[in-house]
Structures are given as structure tokens and as C-alpha cells.
Amino acid sequence: MSDLSIHSLKEKLEQISIKSLLLPLCGIIIFIMLWQVGASRVHTSLGVFPGPAVVYEQWGNLISEHQSERVKEQRFYERQEDRIAKRQAKDPDYVGKIRSYTGKPTFFDQIFTSLYTVLAGFGLACLIAIPLGILIGLNNAVYSALNPVIQVFKPVSPLAWLPLVTMVVSATYVSDDPIFSKSFLTSMFTVTLCCMWPTLINTAVGVAAVEKDLLNVSKVLRLGWFTHVMKIVIPSAIPLMFTGLRLSLGIAWMVLIAAEMLAQNPGLGKFVWDEFQNGSSNSLGRIMVAVLMIGFIGFLLDRAMLMVQRFVSWDKTQILR
């Protein structure tokens, strides 16, 4: 390689690293500085608003709490097993029953709960919204029939759905040995009801906007309904469909936190609410950790969706952001 091209390569690398690393880093540093300065000036009844250092400390506390909780849990089970083993040594017919551990869920348990709830709610929303969106986009009559309903339900806030969903779930989901807890179902259905609309509408618009020439190709070939949908309609609707899916997932995550706070359902929302009720001097710092975590997870969810879109979309050169 010549000197020149090595040089230009170096230049390019520098440009890339400036753009993709240095600038975001600058942004983060400036934010943290402003936060530090601003926070120290805000006084609340629970003390000074937490700055970055306090939040970092609370993050450490939350991790160690989680670890000690896990240790407790393990000990709890070991004790039970010990006891059962001893009884069995005396009386071989004895069948021991192991009770499950009912400690307080830690921050990380709550994250996990929120994550699978949001994914379940979003998944259900997709299962409803995508086929329905395709149907609406393909058929003007169905569109005209459903449009008013969609337009009315679309702007409904999760707070309005929550009581209804709660009542319906407790009335209809009665079983002695429930697979899902009621709180999970309530959160999940609320998420589904609130987040399905962008996917539904964008899918319908994408399907309705298939290029006329491609529709003519399909007609000339006399493609059957299924082939037509699979080969022509869905591929052309995919970009808009994913716009809708990403909006939906974003809404799902926001709605879930609000629903958990309001309904006291397990999850990050409940963590925030509990800390707020708790009102210790650490609370604000811990809530701030939760806020950052909520944001970070929301960001990761969106990135994950983007990756799925990259994988599914046929145009790999398309710039997605």
C-alpha cells in the first residue's frame, strides 16, 4: 500500500472515531456536568436532588442488595433441604415439601418482570395489529368500517384503560392454579391496548400504498390472494410496518411503567412508587437510578427492533436510524 492511501485510511478512521465516539462522549460529559451543577441547587424535603455521584453510589447499593438477597434465597432453600434430609434419615417414607422463597423482589427482579411483561404485551399487540392492518390496508370497506373505532381508541391513555382491564381480568380469569398472575395479565393487556395502534395504522397505510405498477404485475400474473400478500404487499409495506412497530414498542415501554406505578403491579414502575412512598434519604437517588435504567432499556429495545428490521428488510443498503 502506498503512503498516500495509508494516510487517507488513517484520516478516515479519525473521522469515524470523532463522529461516532468523541461527539457522543462530549455530549454525555456536558450533561453530567450540568446535572451535577443543577442538582446541588435543588432542595427537596428528602434532601438535595441526587447528583451523578449519589446515583452511582445507589447503583452500587442496588447491586449489593440484589446479591445479598440471592444469597438469602439460596440459604433458605438449603435450610429446607437440610431439614427434609434429616427427617428422611429417621423416617424414609417422609416426603418433604419445599416452600418457595418469598423475599422482596430486588431492583433487578423488577427489571426482569418489566421486560417480559412489555415483550408479552407488545407481542400480543403485533399478533393483533399486523394481520388486522394488512386486512384494513387491502380492503377499503374494512377500512371504512374500522376507521372510526381506531381513531377513537388510539388516543386513549393507559390510565383510563387500567381500571377496566383490572376489573375484567379479575372477573374472567379465575383459576385455582393460575399460570400467569393477575397483575401480569393486567399490565400486559393494558400495554397491548395502548401500543397496538401505531403498528395497526402504519401497516394499513403501508399496505394501501403499494405501487400501482406492482399491483398491475400481480394482476397480470393472476397471483392468488396469499401469494399476492406474501410476495407483493408485505415486502412493500415492511418499512412503514417497522416505523409502526418501533413507535409501538416505545409506547409499550412507557405505558408499562405508568401502569405498574398506578396499579402497584410488580415491575420497575412499582419500584419507583415504593421508593417514593418509602421516602428515605436514599429514595431520590434510587429513583434516579430507575429513571436512567428505564431510559437505557427503552433505548436498547429500540436498537433491538432496528436490528430485527435490518435483518428482515430486503434493502440492506437502506440507512436506518
Add this chain to the structure above:
Amino acid sequence: MATHLDISQVSIEFPTPKGAFKALDGVNLKINKGEFVSLIGHSGCGKSTVLNIVAGLYDATEGGVLLDGKEVKGPGPERAVVFQNHSLLPWLTSYQNVELAVKQVFKKTKSKKEMHDWIMHNLDLVHMTHAADKRPDEISGGMKQRVGIARALAMEPSVLLMDEPFGALDALTRAHLQDSLMEIQKDLNNTVIMITHDVDEAVLLSDRIIMMTNGPAATIGEILDVDLPRPRDRLALANDAKYVDYRAQVLTFLYEKQRKVEPINGNAKATSSSAAKVANA
């Protein structure tokens, strides 16, 4: 020779907000098997509308189209269309685009292996086997148009309909594709209706040139029989007296008999005033 395609008394009205718009009025045309016919006329006169009616994409308000004595109802692969802007599915490779058509037409009559061979054969006809696995956005405009032609040919249509197939291409690519098309036509002897804006293209390729009057209520103005021996060679023909004469006849029709006076927006005033000056002088 028996009439293969019979367009008889076709008229069409489009509903518009300002009332019905009669685009075509009483179009009559009989086309024989293996004939290459081109439609020429000013923009907006209704060429695409004629083609779309034959394709079955539009329904004539009056009259109808008979193919081998049977009335045409709705679109179908026996009347394959090569669209102006290729209309390949952008998410499929060249091979898959042709495959979609072949699977649809021959799923009952050809085995998998036969279908594969048939797809490759048609891509080979348009010299596109080298790009079989490329998607439309990875090949040039001329190549896309070739794949579009291969897709249409692969349906083994009884009539091949082409709406300005080379309209969007540069002159060199266009000449190249015209030559390819003549070669394919020599081998397969398809019945072809082609729309064109290009007088040279019309004379070079056609057995007959159908010249359409300006719309609204457009119809067939004149029909020119092109009696030039095949194979035709563009260079040799350039100075051929007959060729030059045919060319002149088409040009006369387009630019004298059916002169299109359409003010261009904004310049409308200037044009009319300068026209007035000319009239005064």
C-alpha cells in the same frame, strides 16, 4: 391470415370530478399472429389506455377485445405486459422475478427442473444470466428492462404488450435493446403491440405503425404498413429511400396533421402573443 387479436369499437370514459372524460372513441384494430405493431401518438392521447384495455387492466366502456375469438375479461398472463418503468419487484433478484411469473404460469405443466431451465433460458434470451442473482437496484436501467422483457417472454404470452419499454433509456442502450428485441422476435415470432414515442424505433421494429389522433376522444388516425425486409439493420436502413419515406410519413402525421398546440404553464401568454405576431407578419 386469421385475425389473432381483434380490438373492435373500443371507447372508454373515465369518471372525473368534472364529469366523464372520454379518452378513446371507436378504436378498431385487427392484428395477425406474429405481427409486430407499434402505437405512436402525442403524449396523453390514449396509447397506454389502449394497451391497458387489451391487457384487461381497464374495462372498455363500449366495444371489446377478442383474442382468438374469445372476449378478453380481466388481466392474465397470456397477455403479458412489459411496463414502462420495468416494474420488477425490488425485493426479488432477477431470477426470482422471472421465477414468480414462471411458477404462476407453469406450476401444473412443468417440473421444478424444467422451470429452472426455462427461467435460465429466458434470462439468456436477454443476455442477463450473469446478473440472475442481483436485485433490481444492483443493475442498470437497461438491464432491468431486459429482465422485465424476460419475465414477460417467460409467460409464453400469445400477445406481448409493451408500454414504451425503452422510453427511459439512453440512446445507445436503447439501440442495443432494439436489436436484441428484433433477434428475439425473429426466433419466437411473438405477436407484439408496442407503444413508442420514437419514430425511428417504430419504423425499425414494426410491421405496422398505428398513428393515433390527439385526445380527448382519440382514435386511430392512420395506419402505415412498413414493408422492409428482415432482418433489418439500422445502419443500412439509415439511407434507404423507403425507410426515409416511412419516417417522413410518420413525422408528417405527428407534426403537421396532429400538431399538438399545448401552452406550457407560465409561458402561455408569451407563446400566444408571439404566435399572434407571427400571424400578423
